[in-house]
Amino acid sequence: xxxxxxxxxxxxxxxFVVSKNADSFFSGIYNVYVFIGRFFKExxxxxxxxxxxxxQCYQVGYKSLPLVSLTGFITGIVFTKQSRPxxxxxxxxxxxxxxxxxxxxxxxxxxxxxxxxxxKVGSNMGAELGSMKVTEQxxxxxxxxxxxFKFLVVTRVLAITFMLPVLVLYTGFIGMIGAYLNIHxxxxxxxxxxxxxxxxxxxxxxxxxxxxxxxVYGFTIGVAGCYQGFYAQNGTQxxxxxxxxxxxxxxxxxxxxxxxxxxxxxxxx
Amino acid sequence: xxxxKNIQYDDKEPVxxxxxLKKSFGTLNVLNGIDVDIFKGENLAVLxxxxxxxxxxIKIISGLLKPDSxxxxxxxxxxxxxxxxxxxxxxxxxxFSFQSSALYDSMSVSENLAFPLVRNRRNxxxxxxxxxxxxxxxxxxxxxxxxxMPSELSGGQKKRIGIARTLILQPEIMxxxxxxxxxxxxxxxEINNLIVKVQQQYNTSSIIITHDLTCAKTxxxxxxxxxxxxxxxxxxxxEVFNTEDVAVRTFYDYNFINSK
Ligand SMILES: Nc1ncnc2c1ncn2[C@@H]1O[C@H](COP(=O)(O)OP(=O)(O)O)[C@@H](O)[C@H]1O
Ligand SMILES: [Mg+2]
Numbered sequence: 001x002x003x004x005x006x007x008x009x010x011x012x013x014x015x016f017v018v019s020k021n022a023d024s025f026f027s028g029i030y031n032v033y034v035f036i037g038r039f040f041k042e043x044x045x046x047x048x049x050x051x052x053x054x055x056q057c058y059q060v061g062y063k064s065l066p067l068v069s070l071t072g073f074i075t076g077i078v079f080t081k082q083s084r085p086x087x088x089x090x091x092x093x094x095x096x097x098x099x100x101x102x103x104x105x106x107x108x109x110x111x112x113x114x115x116x117x118x119x120k121v122g123s124n125m126g127a128e129l130g131s132m133k134v135t136e137q138x139x140x141x142x143x144x145x146x147x148x149f150k151f152l153v154v155t156r157v158l159a160i161t162f163m164l165p166v167l168v169l170y171t172g173f174i175g176m177i178g179a180y181l182n183i184h185x186x187x188x189x190x191x192x193x194x195x196x197x198x199x200x201x202x203x204x205x206x207x208x209x210x211x212x213x214x215x216v217y218g219f220t221i222g223v224a225g226c227y228q229g230f231y232a233q234n235g236t237q238x239x240x241x242x243x244x245x246x247x248x249x250x251x252x253x254x255x256x257x258x259x260x261x262x263x264x265x266x267x268x269x
Numbered sequence: 270x271x272x273x274k275n276i277q278y279d280d281k282e283p284v285x286x287x288x289x290l291k292k293s294f295g296t297l298n299v300l301n302g303i304d305v306d307i308f309k310g311e312n313l314a315v316l317x318x319x320x321x322x323x324x325x326x327i328k329i330i331s332g333l334l335k336p337d338s339x340x341x342x343x344x345x346x347x348x349x350x351x352x353x354x355x356x357x358x359x360x361x362x363x364x365f366s367f368q369s370s371a372l373y374d375s376m377s378v379s380e381n382l383a384f385p386l387v388r389n390r391r392n393x394x395x396x397x398x399x400x401x402x403x404x405x406x407x408x409x410x411x412x413x414x415x416x417x418m419p420s421e422l423s424g425g426q427k428k429r430i431g432i433a434r435t436l437i438l439q440p441e442i443m444x445x446x447x448x449x450x451x452x453x454x455x456x457x458x459e460i461n462n463l464i465v466k467v468q469q470q471y472n473t474s475s476i477i478i479t480h481d482l483t484c485a486k487t488x489x490x491x492x493x494x495x496x497x498x499x500x501x502x503x504x505x506x507x508e509v510f511n512t513e514d515v516a517v518r519t520f521y522d523y524n525f526i527n528s529k
Binding site: 128131132135136137139140141142143144145146 | 333358372373
């Protein structure tokens, strides 16, 4: 039998990895909280960067149109095709337009558009601000007496918060067109009949809650992307990491928010 | 080759005055009691190994980092104690040439140069802005690059455009962070000459951070060597390097033997 090891009482036990991760998790949450606080402080103080907000709206809104058009259209068609068999089993194909419109307007358009924006816009913000950070461009802006938080972060967060609701409505519309074309080809439903039955089931609350969700998601994507970029570190490697974390963080938060908001809206309904 | 200015040190107000400046990051003591004065029209080179806190020093002077303790007075104002608005005003008088040049890579050369100007002097006409752009581009000898993007420029050209971008606000103080690092010897000479030319023409006082002894020798009126977070010695280039101090000798020999 081996002699018992003497345990030195003077050395502290190593910190558990769990607690180290937990530490960085909570300090991360606190830092995001401070970041959002700074956003609200600076968004209402002069000078306002109107021109740059417009420029960013163009960048995130207009330049996302091709991608969301394609995905919206395909989502409409595919969802219609997939739903048809189950409805026809009950002889209820005539409910197809109402089912589709509810699914697209309430759930698919906000979620699909937000996820695409997280991938396209969020990662771009993370990478762009991240590379500006690690190549000292943000410092350069600061020393030339321009507030980089206001010029880079506030403008981008505002732009995606304004533009995502617009993109969601647009995706919803394109999705409905896709659904109509598919239904028209199969059930020979006329345009007016389709839209009458589709919009008959949609309430003001549906539209409003989608716009509300889109605003929240847009803000989330903007904050996640800019936060990761603005605090990027460690050279080019940090830029990739910032872009990646921006997407992961915003997608994660979008799903959490979706869950919470749906609970609320269903409670009101 | 341009000759650097002769500086009279007597009865002059320092433009930058630093006393017992300390700065640490966590447990790492980077600056450990820096004392220095920089006088009107003077070029001071700060030499030191990489990681010795040279960049931290000029970032504190421009208000990008806060000191832990000590006094940092720039043009009569303590940078860490003044309001944000006053700091913004002070920054207009300080030009900062970054090690990575830090050109905004989504903007063309002329947009880069216009940026500090149109944002800080909102009453200028387009014609005046364009005239200022042409004038600084001419001063750094790169008029032909006006419509190019930063990605199309060489390292030396980027450096010069970065310097031009700070000159456009007519600064009183220039801070150069490793102006010749990573450049070929001929380009180094061009940058050194430009630094001297800026000193002459714009009447600036400068701090030139470098570990390139040729750069220090050609551009600086005075040289300081940083070691363990303090200025080990300060004086003319010859005074600093005519010494038996082991640390200084090692630095000198290493640079001149390894780079030649
Ligand atoms: N913002 C910062 N946070 C933490 N550590 C820093 C920061 N800036 C610089 N340092 C550390 O301070 C030391 C000096 O850095 P620096 O001034 O950049 O050196 P150099 O003399 O090469 O310019 C380095 O060890 C660096 O890691
Ligand atoms: Mg450095």
